[in-house]
Amino acid sequence: MGCFLASLPIQSEQALQNSIHYEIPSQKHTKKKLALIVPFRDRFEELLEFVPHMYKFLNKQQIPFHIFVIQQKDNNRFNRASLINVGFLYTRDKYDYIGMHDVDLLPLNDNLKYDYPSSGPLHISSPQTHPKYHYDTFIGGILLIKKEHYEMVNGMSNNYWGWGLEDDEFYVRLKDAGLTVIRHENIDTGTENTFKHIHDKTYRKRDMRKCFNQREVTRRRDRMTGLHSVDYDIDKIHNVTIDSLPITVVNVRLICNKTLTPWCQCNEPVKTKKS
Numbered sequence: 001m002g003c004f005l006a007s008l009p010i011q012s013e014q015a016l017q018n019s020i021h022y023e024i025p026s027q028k029h030t031k032k033k034l035a036l037i038v039p040f041r042d043r044f045e046e047l048l049e050f051v052p053h054m055y056k057f058l059n060k061q062q063i064p065f066h067i068f069v070i071q072q073k074d075n076n077r078f079n080r081a082s083l084i085n086v087g088f089l090y091t092r093d094k095y096d097y098i099g100m101h102d103v104d105l106l107p108l109n110d111n112l113k114y115d116y117p118s119s120g121p122l123h124i125s126s127p128q129t130h131p132k133y134h135y136d137t138f139i140g141g142i143l144l145i146k147k148e149h150y151e152m153v154n155g156m157s158n159n160y161w162g163w164g165l166e167d168d169e170f171y172v173r174l175k176d177a178g179l180t181v182i183r184h185e186n187i188d189t190g191t192e193n194t195f196k197h198i199h200d201k202t203y204r205k206r207d208m209r210k211c212f213n214q215r216e217v218t219r220r221r222d223r224m225t226g227l228h229s230v231d232y233d234i235d236k237i238h239n240v241t242i243d244s245l246p247i248t249v250v251n252v253r254l255i256c257n258k259t260l261t262p263w264c265q266c267n268e269p270v271k272t273k274k275s
Contacts, residue, residue: 155227
C-alpha cells in the first residue's frame with residue numbers, strides 16, 4: 001500500500017497548506033470545518049473509489065472538509081482506534097469536528113447530513129441502515145463528533161489490536177460521559193440502499209485472532225488508555241491527489257508495549273490439543 005501511495009503525485013508544501021485549509025468559497029467562515037479521518041492500511045483500490053465519492057457527496061452539502069488518510073506503517077496488527085486518536089491530534093488545531101470514516105462505506109442517501117454535531121455525536125451509519133451491523137448500541141462505520149466531546153471522553157481506547165470491539169468500548173465512554181448518540185431520522189432507505197459497502201473480503205480478510213489475554217481485556221471498559229496516551233511516531237506526511245482531488249496521507253508507526261498488550265503482534269504459539 002505504501003508503494004502505491006508513494007507513487008501518486010506529490011504536491012508542493014504550499015499546495016499542502018492550501019488543501020488543509022480547503023473550504024467551499026461561498027461558505028467561507030460560516031460553517032464549522034470537518035476533518036474526515038480515514039484509518040487505513042492496504043486498501044488502495046477502495047481509496048480510489050472513496051475519495052471522488054466523498055468529494056461529490058460533501059460538496060453537495062457545502063461542507064468545508066478535508067480528507068486525512070491515517071496510514072499504519074508498522075508491523076503491528078491494525079489498530080483503528082489508535083489511528084483515529086492520531087488523526088484527531090493531527091487535525092484538532094485547524095478543524096472543529098472529526099468524522100471517523102471507514103474507507104469501504106460510501107453514503108448514497110443525500111439526506112445523511114454531515115453537519116457539525118453540536119448536540120452530541122452523530123452516527124451516520126445507523127443500525128437501521130448499515131449493510132451489516134444492526135444492534136442498537138452499534139456506532140461504527142461513520143461517526144461525527146466535535147473536538148470538545150472527543151477530548152471529554154479521552155478519545156478511543158488503544159487496546160484494540162486486530163479487528164472489532166473498539167466502537168463498542170467507545171459507546172460506553174460516550175454513555176459514561178453523559179453524551180447521547182444522535183442519528184438521522186426519517187431516512188427513507190434501508191440496509192440495501194443507504195450505503196455502498198465496497199470491502200473485498202476475499203482478498204482482505206478481517207484479523208479476528210484473539211491472542212494471550214486479549215479477549216478478557218477487550219471485553220472490559222478501558223479506563224487507562226486513550227487520546228492522551230496513544231504512543232506513535234509520524235513517519236512522513238504526503239499531500240497527494242486522486243482524480244485531481246487533494247488528500248493528506250499521514251504515515252504513522254504505532255508503538256506497541258508488548259508487556260501491556262502482547263496481542264499487538266499476536267505471536268503467541270498455537271496450542272495443540274493433547275491426544
